[in-house]
Amino acid sequence: MKHQPPPQKRAWSLNSRATRGVIFQVLTLALVVAGIWFLWHNMQENMRIRGIESGWNFLGSTAGFDIGETMVEYDPSESYGKAIWVGVLNTLKVAVVGIVLTTLLGVLIGVGRFSRNALVRGLCYGYVELFRNVPILLQLLMWYLIFIEVLPPSNEAWNMAGLFFLSKGGLSFPFPTDGVGQVLAGAAIGLVGAWFWRDRKQKHFELTGQNSNRIWGPAALILIFAVVGWAVAGMPTTWDVPKQLVFMVDGGVAATPEFMAVLVGLVIYTAAFIAEVVRSGIQSVSAGQVEAALALGLNQKQNMKLVVLPQALRVIIPPMTNQYLNLTKNSSLAVAVGYPDVVSIANTTINQSGRAVECIAIIMLVYLATSLSTSAFMNWYNQRMAIKER
Amino acid sequence: MADTFIPIASRPSPVKVTGVAPWMRHNLFANWRSSLTTLFVIGLVLYVLPGFANWAVFNAVVRADADACQAARGVGACWGVVTEKYRLILFGRYPFEQHWRPLLATSIMVGGLVLSCVRYFWKPWLVTMWVGVLAVFFTLMGGGIFGLEPVRTDLWGGLPLTIMLATLSIFLAFPIAILVALGRRSHLPAIRSVCIVYIELIRGVPLISVLFMASFMFPLFMPQGMTIDVLVRVVVGITLFAAAYMAEIIRGGLQALPKGQLEAADTLGLSYWQTQRKIVLPQALAMTVPTMMGNFISIFKDTSLVFIVSLYELVGAMSLALNSDVNWRPFKIEAYLFITLVYFIFCISMSRYSLWVEKQLSASKAR
Numbered sequence: 001m002k003h004q005p006p007p008q009k010r011a012w013s014l015n016s017r018a019t020r021g022v023i024f025q026v027l028t029l030a031l032v033v034a035g036i037w038f039l040w041h042n043m044q045e046n047m048r049i050r051g052i053e054s055g056w057n058f059l060g061s062t063a064g065f066d067i068g069e070t071m072v073e074y075d076p077s078e079s080y081g082k083a084i085w086v087g088v089l090n091t092l093k094v095a096v097v098g099i100v101l102t103t104l105l106g107v108l109i110g111v112g113r114f115s116r117n118a119l120v121r122g123l124c125y126g127y128v129e130l131f132r133n134v135p136i137l138l139q140l141l142m143w144y145l146i147f148i149e150v151l152p153p154s155n156e157a158w159n160m161a162g163l164f165f166l167s168k169g170g171l172s173f174p175f176p177t178d179g180v181g182q183v184l185a186g187a188a189i190g191l192v193g194a195w196f197w198r199d200r201k202q203k204h205f206e207l208t209g210q211n212s213n214r215i216w217g218p219a220a221l222i223l224i225f226a227v228v229g230w231a232v233a234g235m236p237t238t239w240d241v242p243k244q245l246v247f248m249v250d251g252g253v254a255a256t257p258e259f260m261a262v263l264v265g266l267v268i269y270t271a272a273f274i275a276e277v278v279r280s281g282i283q284s285v286s287a288g289q290v291e292a293a294l295a296l297g298l299n300q301k302q303n304m305k306l307v308v309l310p311q312a313l314r315v316i317i318p319p320m321t322n323q324y325l326n327l328t329k330n331s332s333l334a335v336a337v338g339y340p341d342v343v344s345i346a347n348t349t350i351n352q353s354g355r356a357v358e359c360i361a362i363i364m365l366v367y368l369a370t371s372l373s374t375s376a377f378m379n380w381y382n383q384r385m386a387i388k389e390r
Numbered sequence: 391m392a393d394t395f396i397p398i399a400s401r402p403s404p405v406k407v408t409g410v411a412p413w414m415r416h417n418l419f420a421n422w423r424s425s426l427t428t429l430f431v432i433g434l435v436l437y438v439l440p441g442f443a444n445w446a447v448f449n450a451v452v453r454a455d456a457d458a459c460q461a462a463r464g465v466g467a468c469w470g471v472v473t474e475k476y477r478l479i480l481f482g483r484y485p486f487e488q489h490w491r492p493l494l495a496t497s498i499m500v501g502g503l504v505l506s507c508v509r510y511f512w513k514p515w516l517v518t519m520w521v522g523v524l525a526v527f528f529t530l531m532g533g534g535i536f537g538l539e540p541v542r543t544d545l546w547g548g549l550p551l552t553i554m555l556a557t558l559s560i561f562l563a564f565p566i567a568i569l570v571a572l573g574r575r576s577h578l579p580a581i582r583s584v585c586i587v588y589i590e591l592i593r594g595v596p597l598i599s600v601l602f603m604a605s606f607m608f609p610l611f612m613p614q615g616m617t618i619d620v621l622v623r624v625v626v627g628i629t630l631f632a633a634a635y636m637a638e639i640i641r642g643g644l645q646a647l648p649k650g651q652l653e654a655a656d657t658l659g660l661s662y663w664q665t666q667r668k669i670v671l672p673q674a675l676a677m678t679v680p681t682m683m684g685n686f687i688s689i690f691k692d693t694s695l696v697f698i699v700s701l702y703e704l705v706g707a708m709s710l711a712l713n714s715d716v717n718w719r720p721f722k723i724e725a726y727l728f729i730t731l732v733y734f735i736f737c738i739s740m741s742r743y744s745l746w747v748e749k750q751l752s753a754s755k756a757r
Contacts (some may be wrong), residue, residue, distance in 0.1 A: 025580035032584055039611045048608045117424045118417035119431045133737035134730050135691040137698075138705055142726045149723065334666035336698060343598060355604035363599045364591075371594035 042355070058353050059084075065348055067340045069256050080349055088366055089343035094262050094341065095328040095370070101325060102267045103320075106274025113279050124275065127170075131272040139269055139335050144261035144337040151257075154248045165242050165249040171260060172242035173251040180235035186229020187222055194218030258339035262331065270327045278321060281316035282308065321378035325371050332367070342366050391594035421637035456717035463720065471721040472728045475711045479725065482547015488539060493638070495530040501551055504514070507743055509750070520561070525553065532592050545619040547702035547710075549732065555693040555703070559628040560686055567636035572666060573646055574637065597692055600627045605699040632689050639681045644676035661698040679751060683744030688735050694733075704729045726750055 013019060047054055057328035059081035071089045074082060078307040131139070148168055152158060155168035165172040197218045201363050205211050230236075242249050255263075285308050293307040335344040406412050418423040431722075449466025451458045452473060459468035481492050502523040505511050531550065532539035546554075571599040573585035592600070604627030605620065612618060646669060697706040708725050712718050 021578050026585060028581050039700040043607075043610045044612050045614060046612075049614065115427075116417070116420050116426050119428055123431065129738065129741075130734070132733050133741065135694040135733055136707075137694045138726065138730060138733065141705065142723070142730070145722055145726065149720075169734075239492045280410070320623070332598045333695070333698075343596075343602075347602070350602075350606065357600075357610070360599060360607060363602070364595045367596055367599065368591070368594040374592075379721050 046198070052354055054355070054357065056358060058349075058355050058358070061353075063349070063352075068338070068339060068346065069259065080353065083345050084265050084342060084349065084362060086338055087342035090339070091328075091331055091334075091341040091366070092342075092370075093333050094259065094266070094313070094334065094339070096271070098263055098266045098327050098331065099324050101240035101263070102270040102323075103272060104377070105267060106271035106323075107278050109271060110275035110278025110282070114273065114282065122360070128272045128275050131268055134270045136265065136330050137336055140261060140265035140333055141263045141339055142292065144257065144352045147257040157244060157249050159244065163241060165244065167249060168247060168257065170254045170256045172254045174239045174241040174251045176236065177238045179236040179238050183226050183227040184229070189227040189229075190222035190225030193225065194221045198220060256339075258334070258337050261337050262334045264288060264339075266327050266330055269330070270323055273323050273326070276321045277316055278312075280319075281312040284315045285311045317378065317382050321375060321382075324378075325374055329367060330372055332363075419573055425503040438754065450481075459616075459718075459721060468721040468724050471718050471724050474718060475708075475715075475725065476728070478548075478711035479728065480548045480706065482551065482702040482711065483545045484547060484550075484563045485541060485545070485610055487721065488541065489582070490550070491530045491533070491541075492546075496550045496553055498530075499527050499550075499557060503557065503654060512561070516600070543619050544701075546621065548704055548707040551696075551701065552690070552693050552703045555625060555628060555696065556686075558625055559632050560691075562625070562629040563633040563636055566633040568671065570633060570637040571644060572641035574641055586740070589634045592631055593638070596700055597628070597631050597695055600631045601695060601699045603627065612681050613637045620701065622700075624699065624701060628689070628696075632685070636682065636686055639678050639685060640674065642681065643676075643678035644670065646677055647674050675749060680744055680748045683740060687744075690736060690740070691733065703733060 004274050046052075060079050062077055063080045063083040065076055065083070067083065067086055069090065070086045071093060072086060076084050109124045109127055112129075113121050115121050115124070147170075151166060151168050153168035154167040154346050157165040157169070157172075159165055163174050177207050195218075198214050201212060201217075240253070242254070271380065289307055290303060293303040298306065331341060332343040334341040335347055338344065343363055350356050350359045394516075414430050418428045425485070445465065446467050446575050449462055450461050450469050451466060452469045454470045454474035456470070456474075462468065477486070477489055483491050502520060506516060529535065530538070531546055531554075532541060532543070535734055541582050570585045570588060573581045574589065601624065604623040608618065608623045608626070651673065652665065655669045660668065694703060694705055695705055697709075700706070702710055708722075708729060712722055712725060
């Protein structure tokens with residue numbers, strides 16, 4: 001690409017591109033290594049002088065602080081390591097639920113911007129502009145404030161159909177007492193089956209051009225396996241329904257106001273971005289495609305399903321992945337409202353044990369692992385969806 | 391012959407397609423589903439709006455009267471909290487009688503930003519002007535010379551802090567981002583890997599962990615006896631964070647550049663840096679403007695996170711002002727709405743500006 005020096009004169013010259021390349025690389029590497037060594041050396045020195053201990057052995061010592069909500073059994077006498085694990089699970093919980101809900105809301109609003117109804121278009125546009133332009137931290141704090149200020153105290157909770165109770169204490173909802181694991185496991189097996197079923201139908205379609213419905217069959221399969229799971233569990237029918245007692249709401253499963261604030265804030269904020277992603281994806285399909293589909297006699301629904309969506313999805317998926325990762329990373333702001341996610345627990349650990357370096361390394365590793373695995377999965381999915389070129 | 395002239399019936403006038411009524415027919419009542427939606431939305435607005443208007447406007451207390459606010463609690467908003475505390479929210483812990491300094495400094499900086507947005511001023515001297523603006527800003531804020539009372543950086547807060555953090559980080563991150571983006575596309579494996587590791591590492595972690603690092607670990611990184619100001623640490627943290635994202639955006643622009651441009655530059659005998667400076671970057675950077683503006687907006691919003699490492703930008707200044715005052719503490723929501731408005735105005739003007747720039751760019755491409 002670059003102009004070559006005459007090779008015959010001197011095989012080795014300071015002006016040759018190859019030599020310079022080597023020099024630049026050696027210089028860069030030397031700088032990076034020296035920089036890292038300088039920082040590392042200073043850190044060791046500073047820690048020695050200030051008497052800060054280092055190492056990972058603190059993970060085994062007693063944490064001594066309680067955690068407001070946990071997905072696994074935990075009490076203050078357990079170790080820092082366990083506490084951080086609880087935090088990781090809490091982060092994953094809010095991220096997974098958030099990603100599902102924000103996708104639904106975001107797609108709805110993104111599609112709403114193409115509505116024939118001007119009011120719907122306007123509302124969706126207003127939603128996007130409003131929530132996109134206010135920092136997520138501010139929104140989280142506001143939702144939290146609304147949940148703990150505006151909602152009634154738990155002795156007079158808002159009651160929906162006697163099943164859902166909403167109050168300052170959070171949202172309580174009914175939950176089956178047992179058999180959930182089995183049903184979910186059944187559904188998961190069904191999901192794998194459904195995946196293969198759809199794959200086969202797709203191949204059949206590509207080979208023969210005969211199209212058949214690819215929704216109901218696989219959906220039924222998932223349902224059947226879920227029912228089988230339920231049967232394996234012994235067909236339990238008892239639900240733990242929350243009840244209004246004199247001073248509090250008891251029973252059922254409760255989502256704390258902290259969790260709700262983080263979830264609602266993240267979902268509403270990210271949905272605004274996902275709506276934009278969906279909109280630009282749909283807009284990227286050229287008008288000629290739609291016109292050609294109409295000319296072939298496809299109706300509106302077929303047009304959407306067979307022509308617009310497959311092409312739009314290719315544009316939508318990469319930025320959508322970014323939004324999912326953003327949501328996961330933004331869930332770290334939960335520390336501001338006191339939801340015990342991994343950052344919040346690591347922060348407490350830093351304050352108690354003084355192991356700043358290790359705790360920050362843990363936070364970064366957790367998020368790096370999540371980010372890298374999500375993007376690996378999405379890259380794989382993206383490749384599947386990409387244009388098959390002959 | 392009683393031939394009478396019988397004119398044929400005139401054609402009906404064409405259906406009107408402009409004006410209010412046709413627009414409504416087309417956009418609000420196109421079919422029964424659309425009509426139903428319209429009625430539902432109107433019903434919803436009629437249901438929600440009166441209550442909200444009563445709360446926000448008609449029953450609201452605007453004057454700074456805590457007792458009146460307390461009386462109106464639940465039925466009307468207490469904008470009095472803004473009337474009473476707006477100076478503390480906007481300028482944080484900065485000495486009260488010196489508030490003219492952050493006001494002037496912020497006005498100069500915002501003025502500089504507005505000037506930089508006008509095409510007429512896109513000249514080389516703009517850089518010189520910015521050096522001046524930053525010098526004036528820090529002199530005014532920090533004081534210590536020209537008879538200005540010195541003010542420690544940990545007292546800086548509110549809007550000046552937000553705007554300064556965003557502007558300074560963007561300026562500092564830009565050159566780093568260009569170098570890293572070029573490095574990531576370099577043919578030299580060592581340089582490329584260093585850049586990739588930097589970008590992926592930073593993009594994989596949340597900003598708050600970088601800020602934690604800036605506030606907890608930077609002091610440990612420095613040689614013995616050397617301390618750096620918390621403000622500097624935070625600026626460095628945000629800059630490193632922003633640079634990774636900007637580098638990826640610039641890389642997008644670099645990739646979009648046709649290969650022929652590079653080959654032509656080689657043919658002309660330009661060196662690597664000449665090629666980048668004269669051929670590649672001007673075109674690549676122009677292509678990234680819309681995305682880059684979006685990134686600037688998110689950096690501006692992200693500066694609110696410094697609240698978590700106890701710097702008092704808008705949100706922090708507000709919490710500080712209200713938590714210490716029992717009378718006004720219950721009216722945080724109104725104060726939050728005020729800050730929301732401030733952020734919204736800044737962000738929406740940036741995004742409108744970005745739309746305008748985008749139009750300018752596409753106009754330059756149209757033949």
